[in-house]
Amino acid sequence: MDEAMIEMHHVFKTYPSQISALSDVTLEIFPGEFTFIAGPSGSGKSTLVRILFCAEKPTSGEVVVHGMHINQPGFKKIYQLRKKMGIVSQDFKLLKDRTVNENVAFALEVTGHTREEAKWKASEILKRVGLEEREGDPILSLSAGEQQRVAIARALVHSPSLLLADEPTGNLDAKMTLSVMNLLTDLHQKGTTIVFATQYTGLIKRYSYRIIQILNGQIWDGRKADVNKMNKVEEVKAGG
């Protein structure tokens, strides 16, 4: 079996307000996997994703991504790690004063590519996400679903082997959600490892991908068959 792309061993995350976001999380994600991190709002899934891209540090435990021990003291290569991964979030984080192409090309320009090369590569990736017709348009003229596609294109422009998506369909309607999911499925089929954090169980049930359920900072790992168990966990939480 391949070496795991992501490893978390006994990871705890407690915020200064003593809120425990993750509690003894241990998991492995292998290259080529599509993994849902599922759980209700405030369950700790965003914390888990943020730890994976070094936006937060765990309180204790070990985290290895792409072979880098990212929570070791003195780890300064965050930018090198991020070049190997793409990040997509619910709020897109696009630059409003730029065009579609400029938003995608920006990711390359600031990582050492020439403007011409960046522009050309951005065009190529925009074709892949079906936005070749819109590349000269201002970003605010796009629908939310299209903006999320631009964000995905920007995340993919480095050809990362890992894509971390934190509620990427959170602001999208059903049609746009489906369009983004189709794009991610296509990427997964072409070999990209995807970690997809979401609170929508209805969305997860439609796909036969691995599910890591997270609730009160603890995880239950499983495949599609475990969705029922996951629902039970949610029911327990709802019941108090």
Added chain:
Amino acid sequence: MTFFLQYVMRRTFQNMMGNLFPNLITIGIIAISMLIFSTFTLLAYNLTNFLKIWEDKIEVIAYLKRGTPSGEVEPLLDKTRLLEGVEVVRYVSPYDAMAFMETKLGRQKNLLQGIQPAVLPPSFEIQLKKEYRNSTKIKEVVTHLKKIPQLEEIQYGQEWVETFSVLVHILRLTQWILGGLLLIAVVFITSNTLQLTISSRREEIEVMQWVGASPAFIRVPFYMEGLIQGLLGGGLAILFLFLMHQGLFLNLPPSMQAWLAKIPVLFLPLETIVWILLGGMVLGFFGSSVASMRVLKYK
């Protein structure tokens, strides 16, 4: 490397144009601060220069006791010549002194009629070596001269030298105290403007961090902005100082111009100008470093 520099210059220009007003204000404040510092530097430079010219002309006059036998003059001259710091010693007899006074008085030399040369004391005119022509070293020579019993009085315009030296010292001290205060102000102002720039670019910076831009790609344009602000501020200060320096001569009444013509009022030498410009750049850079340390942490 060329690509990186092009990138840095492009981003710096975008940042500065995107925050033109705060940038202009910062450059203006740096210019004013540097102008105050440069003005004191220019004053101190000219006074030091004036002091040097004056010191170069300094000589010590040692008056011999009346009645010193003429046979003792030559050995005394030799003894004085051997003192440390003494370059040339000339004996001025009462007759020489009288002749000197007549020359000085010119047409009014008849005022000296009836005065015998013998009333004038013989003296030694002592020229000092260059390194001894300052208020501290001159005192060393005078101390040695005072030990010679045949010498009655020693004059070297000590009050002038001391007062002038104190003035120059006070000016230099003010220059550096003021410079220190302005330095803190400039760093504070630059760092605050850059925080404005950084905060207006927060979204961009966040995206840069997300996509894995190296810290150099994120920070160097802001450092460059600080450097440019400092350079432009310093440059403007030098320009204003130069215009003030030129204006001083153009707008003075002719009588004062004639008087000033005897004293060279110099502009700052190139080396000092370069130091002031570099100082401005260092301050700007330091201000931007402080700002980026506070807000550009990789998240």
